[in-house]
Amino acid sequence: MGITDMQEAFYYRECAAAHENSPLGLHYAMFLPTINKQATPEQKKKWLPLAENYKMIGTYAQTELGHGTFIRGLETTATYDPKTKEFILDSPTLTSKKYWPGCLGKTSNHCVVMAQLYTQGKSHGPHMFMVQIRSMEDHSVLPGIEVGVIGNKFGYGTNDNGFLSFDKLRIPRENMLMRYSQVGRIPRENMLMRYSQVSRIPRENMLMRYSQVHEDGTYVKPQNAKLAYGSMVLIRSSIVSDAARGLAQACVISIRYSAVRRQTEAYPGGEEPQILDYQTQQYRLFPLLASAYSLQLAGKYVFNTYLEVNDQIEKGNLESMPELHALSAGLKAFSTYEASAGIEVCRICCGGHGYSQASGLPKIYVDVVPGCTYEGENTVMMLQTARYLMKCYSRAKQGQKLPGFVQYIGQNLNKKSCMSEEVALGCLVMAYEHRAARLVEAAAMRMQSLIQGGKKQHEAWNGSSVQLFWAAKAHCHLFCVKNFVDAIQAKSLSSKTVTVMKSVCQLYGVHGILENLGEFMQDGFFSGEQVGYLQRKMLALFENIRPNAVALVDAFDYPDMVLGSCLGRYDGQVYQALYDYAKSAPMNQTEIHSTYYKHLKPLINPETTSDAMQFAKL
Numbered sequence: 001m002g003i004t005d006m007q008e009a010f011y012y013r014e015c016a017a018a019h020e021n022s023p024l025g026l027h028y029a030m031f032l033p034t035i036n037k038q039a040t041p042e043q044k045k046k047w048l049p050l051a052e053n054y055k056m057i058g059t060y061a062q063t064e065l066g067h068g069t070f071i072r073g074l075e076t077t078a079t080y081d082p083k084t085k086e087f088i089l090d091s092p093t094l095t096s097k098k099y100w101p102g103c104l105g106k107t108s109n110h111c112v113v114m115a116q117l118y119t120q121g122k123s124h125g126p127h128m129f130m131v132q133i134r135s136m137e138d139h140s141v142l143p144g145i146e147v148g149v150i151g152n153k154f155g156y157g158t159n160d161n162g163f164l165s166f167d168k169l170r171i172p173r174e175n176m177l178m179r180y181s182q183v184g185r186i187p188r189e190n191m192l193m194r195y196s197q198v199s200r201i202p203r204e205n206m207l208m209r210y211s212q213v214h215e216d217g218t219y220v221k222p223q224n225a226k227l228a229y230g231s232m233v234l235i236r237s238s239i240v241s242d243a244a245r246g247l248a249q250a251c252v253i254s255i256r257y258s259a260v261r262r263q264t265e266a267y268p269g270g271e272e273p274q275i276l277d278y279q280t281q282q283y284r285l286f287p288l289l290a291s292a293y294s295l296q297l298a299g300k301y302v303f304n305t306y307l308e309v310n311d312q313i314e315k316g317n318l319e320s321m322p323e324l325h326a327l328s329a330g331l332k333a334f335s336t337y338e339a340s341a342g343i344e345v346c347r348i349c350c351g352g353h354g355y356s357q358a359s360g361l362p363k364i365y366v367d368v369v370p371g372c373t374y375e376g377e378n379t380v381m382m383l384q385t386a387r388y389l390m391k392c393y394s395r396a397k398q399g400q401k402l403p404g405f406v407q408y409i410g411q412n413l414n415k416k417s418c419m420s421e422e423v424a425l426g427c428l429v430m431a432y433e434h435r436a437a438r439l440v441e442a443a444a445m446r447m448q449s450l451i452q453g454g455k456k457q458h459e460a461w462n463g464s465s466v467q468l469f470w471a472a473k474a475h476c477h478l479f480c481v482k483n484f485v486d487a488i489q490a491k492s493l494s495s496k497t498v499t500v501m502k503s504v505c506q507l508y509g510v511h512g513i514l515e516n517l518g519e520f521m522q523d524g525f526f527s528g529e530q531v532g533y534l535q536r537k538m539l540a541l542f543e544n545i546r547p548n549a550v551a552l553v554d555a556f557d558y559p560d561m562v563l564g565s566c567l568g569r570y571d572g573q574v575y576q577a578l579y580d581y582a583k584s585a586p587m588n589q590t591e592i593h594s595t596y597y598k599h600l601k602p603l604i605n606p607e608t609t610s611d612a613m614q615f616a617k618l
């Protein structure tokens with residue numbers, strides 16, 4: 001295709017086969033990026049041409065039967081043998097078998113494997129290794145390897161998610177993925193000096209950047225062990241836009257359909273209105289439309305932040321790693337929760353036809369919803385963000401200045417909302433900042449009181465984790481609202497566009513408060529009167545958005561081919577499309593289905609069962 005930007009390439013492929021989940025998905029999404037980000041220049045020179053030309057087809061094999069979340073608990077081992085200068089990969093237990101990696105069962109002939117590194121009798125934690133699992137000549141499985149598919153799943157039918165285990169498989173030392181550090185592009189000899197405190201070994205064997213294993217098995221620890229988690233941060237930063245895309249497409253389908261569908265006479269003898277004119281339909285769909293816009297903006301922000309921080313990491317500056325991890329982990333969880341729930345509401349808003357594959361909605365749902373699990377289970381990711389917020393809170397209490405998006409933490413909470421009938425965007429942001437700051441403080445206070453009451457750190461953490469989850473969720477929600485408001489206020493949009501988009505942004509903020517009212521009212525921040533302003537504003541915004549609703553989904557510009565929906569067609573010819581879809585169903589290619597003779601006929605006409613038996617023998 002010649003497209004170099006990996007997100008663009010992903011969306012180009014998505015246009016060709018929307019939500020089909022390609023059997024090469026992991027090759028593009030994780031195998032290639034892992035080589036690019038975690039391999040040495042020599043390893044890249046050796047592997048990238050093969051991988052980019054589909055000689056090597058790979059996946060990212062980390063999760064095991066017994067562990068997915070707890071990476072440090074993974075059981076696959078990679079033990080260094082200094083005599084042969086090889087790593088011995090082994091799956092010592094049933095639960096150590098790799099399980100779930102996409103494109104693993106039948107497609108890939110290589111994978112990058114996360115395994116516990118052992119050298120000189122010591123464990124050094126999870127590291128990445130390049131492993132060939134099938135012959136590049138005839139695709140046969142190589143000795144010492146067991147690999148296969150894990151069977152049917154909730155969705156992802158076109159992806160051969162698989163299992164994989166090793167029986168003391170030997171791989172060359174050069175197959176441990178470690179990229180040279182590029183601290184300011186120091187000259188090679190200095191680079192060696194920077195890390196090699198034991199002996200100088202030929203650069204091509206030098207395993208640098210994050211860590212290295214010398215020929216004699218000496219291990220040099222990395223600048224930060226979490227650098228090995230880099231590929232996950234990349235995908236988390238990308239999933240936000242992917243979740244936004246799924247929700248936006250579901251909004252296109254359900255709102256276009258709601259403009260075509262007419263149902264129930266509005267008054268005796270009156271005509272049946274478009275269902276989009278029902279306030280309840282607007283109440284369910286318009287906030288999701290607003291959320292789709294908000295998540296698209298958030299996705300752009302977090303991916304650009306990933307690119308910036310990753311550029312710094314490449315230069316050896318790891319300062320912003322914790323903030324990127326907290327942002328990408330939290331937004332990945334927040335966006336996939338919102339999008340999955342929203343796509344399901346869009347489906348339900350389409351009535352019976354929403355339940356048909358012809359609507360395109362089930363396919364979008366089963367493609368987006370696993371995003372709540374893969375690349376870091378959502379609750380675990382929210383708690384990682386909460387961990388960062390707790391650190392920020394204690395820094396704020398020590399009077400330290402906080403970076404970027406967490407400056408609201410530790411603010412004075414003895415204030416009331418400025419909300420008026422107008423519902424200014426600034427008052428909305430202030431409300432979300434207050435809610436998040438209050439929940440962060442409440443979680444910190446809870447932790448503190450448990451520790452003061454004698455609980456150990458990990459007991460206090462677990463005993464506060466619900467409040468920690470609430471705080472992280474409120475932090476992500478604030479991010480999305482403020483990012484949306486900043487975009488509206490910064491954008492040099494035409495006045496008409498600003499007016500329309502301001503209503504969409506206001507609805508996103510107002511609806512979010514009304515759906516989480518307890519968290520906003522618990523400390524009296526809002527008065528009952530102010531809640532009334534918000535409720536009236538929400539209903540007024542529905543009326544305001546209604547005339548532009550179809551234009552707002554058209555603006556996402558998804559072609560019919562990508563939507564794959566009889567309900568969301570640009571031309572609105574829904575019923576003809578549904579009828580044509582039904583007529584084309586395989587079961588309609590014969591008037592009487594073959595199962596009639598074997599199963600129905602003996603019931604309906606038992607006297608002619610012999611005919612059925614004859615047919616059954618066919």
Ligand SMILES: CCCCCCCCCC/C=C\CCCCCC(=O)SCCNC(=O)CCNC(=O)[C@H](O)C(C)(C)COP(=O)(O)OP(=O)(O)OC[C@H]1O[C@@H](n2cnc3c(N)ncnc32)[C@H](O)[C@@H]1OP(=O)(O)O
Binds near residue numbers: 006060226239373
């Ligand atoms: C083509 C690309 C673009 C196109 C768009 C693509 C869209 C996507 C479409 C779908 C694509 C692919 C299909 C699906 C692919 C799915 C693939 C997978 O699922 S791969 C497997 C994913 N697995 C996970 O994510 C595991 C989750 N678990 C973890 O990350 C870790 O176990 C943990 C973070 C939960 C805990 O790690 P641990 O080592 O135990 O750390 P501690 O808790 O002890 O300490 C935390 C400490 O470390 C810092 N930390 C943790 N992780 C990171 C990180 N990644 N980066 C930086 N820092 C990190 C954390 O901040 C803490 O720091 P402290 O200072 O100590 O607080």
Ligand SMILES: Cc1cc2nc3c(=O)[nH]c(=O)nc-3n(C[C@H](O)[C@H](O)[C@H](O)COP(=O)(O)OP(=O)(O)OC[C@H]3O[C@@H](n4cnc5c(N)ncnc54)[C@H](O)[C@@H]3O)c2cc1C
Binds near residue numbers: 099
């Ligand atoms: C469609 C799909 C594709 C995938 N593709 C890949 C792939 O290509 N490569 C790969 O390596 N993996 C892949 N995975 C696996 C995926 O990364 C894991 O399923 C995911 O990391 C979650 O781990 P787990 O399944 O062990 O769940 P668990 O960690 O067992 O989670 C189960 C429950 O326990 C809770 N829990 C776990 N730990 C904690 C904690 N510390 N605190 C609070 N609650 C906790 C979770 O919140 C969750 O509710 C894929 C999974 C799916 C569904």
